[in-house]
Amino acid sequence: MHLRQLRYFVAIARQRHFARAAEECGVSQPTLSAGLSALEADLGHRLVERDRRFAGLTSHGEAILPWAEQILGAVGSMASTLSASAAPLGGEFSLMAIPAAQSLTGRFGEALLRRNPGLSLSVRSATSREIDRALHAFECDAGLTYLDHEPPANTLSIALDAERYLFVTRADGIDAAVTEASWQMIVSTPLCLLHQSMQFRRILDARMAALGTSIVPRAVADSYVVLLDMVRSGRFSTIIPHSYGELLQGLDWARFLPVADEGDARRIGLVVMNRSPLSAVVQAGLSAARDLVSEQV
Template identity: 60%
Template sequence: MQLQHLRYFTALARERHFARAASACGVSQPTLSAGLSALEHDLGKRLIERDRRFIGLTEEGAAILPWAEQVLGAVRGLTHASAALSVELQGEFRLAAIPAALPLVGAFGEALLAQNRGLAMSVHSQTSREIERGLAANTFDAGITYLDHEPAGNVLSVPLHEEQYLFVARRGTGFDGRTCVDWAEVAEMRLCLLHQGMQFRRILDRQFADCGLSVMPPAIADSYVSLLSLVRSGEFVTIFPAAYADLVSGLDWCLFLPFDAEPAPRRIGLVVVDRDPMGPMARAGLLAAQALQRVGKVG
């Protein structure tokens, strides 16, 4: 069994498309298909449902997927451990971050790359549940996610930021001159929010429920950029993490207001798998996060 064939298999499971999987692996589609057939032959099992296109994984394919991810993750960790014996850590540091934490990756990346000149950082926007699965499978070296709500298991963490809410509206839609808003009035507005598969939305729904309220937004999205575009139309309002206000503070049409009753802040921080021995990439991430924590640079 060849490791490259496992890479083809996990890429196809991720991309769910033969051409995209081949592109992700840097090979031709016939090469990818031949490698997948060889893997099926080696295991004596049909792993992929196909009919000129990818349909899905078979039951056997779904069963071996997490093992394939762990094998590839272990090989990657072995490579990094070997590289760590050199003067400078080399390679790609894979960071996963929840959308609410994306404004924090700049400061973290600056600290990480200042301490490790031989690294390149790749950032992946993921849900908190995807981060937990990816860390367990060694797909990511570290994640930036919520620490208190639905916390990931078997991780070491470094708090970096305390999240707060901001109400967002277009100027000229009735909120100019206001200094704050309250939860009850916002619940009655035309809201656009993230979908409920994202933890920020689940926490927000819980906050409304704590106030005896519920919301049924007429528009949902999976990114804050989409929400901002909807607000710009003048037809919607939304709720953002305060960290985003600094990123878009130069937008003259955009109005940010605090809530009159802000709930307790939600901690966001870096997490790595609590593993012995700890991989050099995870250790580098922890050290960078601890440096940020000491200087209070993230907030």
């Protein structure tokens, strides 16, 4: 068994397509197929169902996939730790962030790169469930996500913010004397919201249920940019995290109102897998997060 064969297998499982997996691994499709066949021969079990195309993992393939991911992740962490022991930390820090936490990426990235000028930062948007899967599969170094609602399992975390709601509506569609949005006002307004695959929306729906009501939006999206553009059109209002309001203050067409009786603030922070030992790159991320916390005190 060779590491390259495990890389081929993990790439096939992730891409679910032989040509795309071969492209990811930088080899030809026949080379990838031959490596997979050799791995199956070594293990004595078929791992991938295939005819002329990928048809899924076998039960044996599903069983060994987490082990293959852990082996490759451990080898990568070992290599980065060895490099860090001889020179300043370099390479890429891979961060995944839920939309509600993306307004924190700038501050985190600045703290990380200030400490580690040899690093580069790669940020990807993801749902909380995608972050959980990616952390366990060694596909990212850290995530920015909710810490108290559906948190990833077996993680270390550092809280960076306590989210509050802002109601966003057209400035010319609301009395200037109104300084706070009640839930009664919100539910009576045509709304556009994140769809229910997004954790922000599921938490919001749970708050509505606790208050004995519900929100039925007229439109849904997976991007705050889309929601804000819908508000700008004049037909809709929306609800966003307060951190976005800080970025958007000064827009002459929008009003940002705090929400009355919104419940407890929701903690958002950095999460990494609780593995021993932690890689040098992951330790750098935790140190940057701690810097942010100390700056807020």
